[in-house]
Amino acid sequence: MEVRVFYNNDFELGKLIDLQPEGDIFPNGEALIYVVPSELEALISSGLKYQIEREDVKDFAENFWTSMDNTREAYHTYAEIVALADSLVAAFPDICEKHLFGTSVQGRELGALKITDNVTLNENEAEVMFDGGIHGDEIGCSENCIRFARDLCREYGIEPNITDLVDNREIWIYYMVNPDGRVADNRYNANGVDCNRDSGYMWDGWGGSSGVYSQPESKALRDCHYNRQFVVHTTYHSGTEYISHPWSYRSDQCPDYAHINQLAGEYSSSSGYANMEYGQGCTGMYPINGSTKDT
């Protein structure tokens, strides 16, 4: 069941967080969360105001594409995104290489594109990483990744900024973290786990995670980090419009807070969106444990 919950102040927000809700809490005083009957009872007991948005989320997911005309055509499917990734490797072999890190619970591909000059070498260049699709129902994220990869490849040697980036960075684009969730149009992976609560740092058993890196999808994402020294990692969501940076697990500032916050500010001002908000995840959005962001 999908439920919209309302909070008016920090006290009510605290009550909401105590429920460890699955879903997104927005800065505007609302949250959109997913509950089973026992969780709905806990929500009712909390006294928070709420309204039920969808009684049957499964039915909604199964009929999603047919109930929203033309939306589907705007986004590539899992299979199309994999095909696009492969086509970039085939068309631009000098600058684009695919690396696989395993398969999902249901056997789908977990991979990333490495885009740089001298792509087969590990050069002394800053490594940067982007990923998308850890929440399968946030379908804009993998789209963002694969289109970015396509733009980098196609504009290389033509557009000076892109040429400079490809020549002087090693750019990793991990295009779909949770393909089973994407195919099922579901936030969770096929084991019902929120992969963005399954990471190792300050893991606390949220989101159905039974242990640190308990899922193949989060393990694969971790493996992509092994043997690489990413200086920036951007992970795309499409639940909330907010540039959220560490920490998410606590309100204290991280050691390199000033630098990270400055980067977030530059991202905001150059994003093309007016007033794109940014800030620390825990205080600007809400506390979570076991996120890829903190890890």
Ligand SMILES: [Zn+2]
């Ligand atoms: Zn998300």
